[in-house]
Amino acid sequence: MKPDQRDFIDRVRSLVMLIPVGKVTTYGDIARALGIRKSARLVGWALGKLVDEHPLEVPCHRVVNAQGLLSGRHAFPGNTMAERLEQEGIPFKNSNQIDLSHVHWTYES
DNA sequence: CAAGTGACTAGTG
DNA sequence: CCACTAGCCACTT
Numbered sequence: 001m002k003p004d005q006r007d008f009i010d011r012v013r014s015l016v017m018l019i020p021v022g023k024v025t026t027y028g029d030i031a032r033a034l035g036i037r038k039s040a041r042l043v044g045w046a047l048g049k050l051v052d053e054h055p056l057e058v059p060c061h062r063v064v065n066a067q068g069l070l071s072g073r074h075a076f077p078g079n080t081m082a083e084r085l086e087q088e089g090i091p092f093k094n095s096n097q098i099d100l101s102h103v104h105w106t107y108e109s
Numbered sequence: 110c111a112a113g114t115g116a117c118t119a120g121t122g
Numbered sequence: 123c124c125a126c127t128a129g130c131c132a133c134t135t
Contacts, residue, residue, distance in 0.1 A: 005132085027117050037118085038130050044116035045132060051116095065117065072116035 008034075012046040013054070015107065019062045022088050023105035024098065026066050033107040044072065051075050061085055068093065068100040 015030050027040040036042070047060045061084040065071045073081040073096060082096065091099040 028119090031117080036130090040117035041115070041130060042117090042132075047116060060116090063116075066119090070116090075116060 008042070009046045009049050012043060013050055013058055016047070016050070016058055016060060016063060018107075019059055019105060022090065023103050024062045024064055024085070024090060024100070025105050025107075026064060026100075028066055029106045030063065047072060048075050059084075062088075064098060064100070068098045070096045070098070 011034060012030060015033055019025055027043040028037070030043045031037055031040040034043075043063075047063060050058045051060045060072070061076065061081045063072065070081055070085075073079070075081075082092075085098060086092070090103055093099050
């Protein structure tokens with residue numbers, strides 16, 4: 001793997017580690033925090049790598065798309081993503097969509 | 110090298 | 123609210 005890709009993945013990892021328990025953020029929010037607003041797809045790509053490399057220490061399940069849909073649920077075994085969110089008290093609208101309005105966390109400070 | 114496909118999003122009608 | 127689009131870039135075919 002290329003060094004710049006390695007760096008990108010590591011930067012995504014450090015940002016994902018900041019998401020508080022019981023809160024979630026979106027691919028676009030992470031992309032904005034990295035200064036690459038238009039490349040939200042790459043954040044999803046990086047998360048896929050992270051769930052392979054650090055399935056337990058990086059809370060990749062706390063990242064959903066801008067509509068609250070669990071678009072990454074297939075990268076986890078079985079129903080792990082929804083189970084972890086449920087465990088943390090995230091309010092669901094239905095089986096694969098959460099209610100972002102009360103638990104949406106961002107990097108603005 | 111060309112074209113299709115995503116863990117995406119904001120804009121437009 | 124839904125459908126469609128452009129922009130994005132790694133990866134596969």
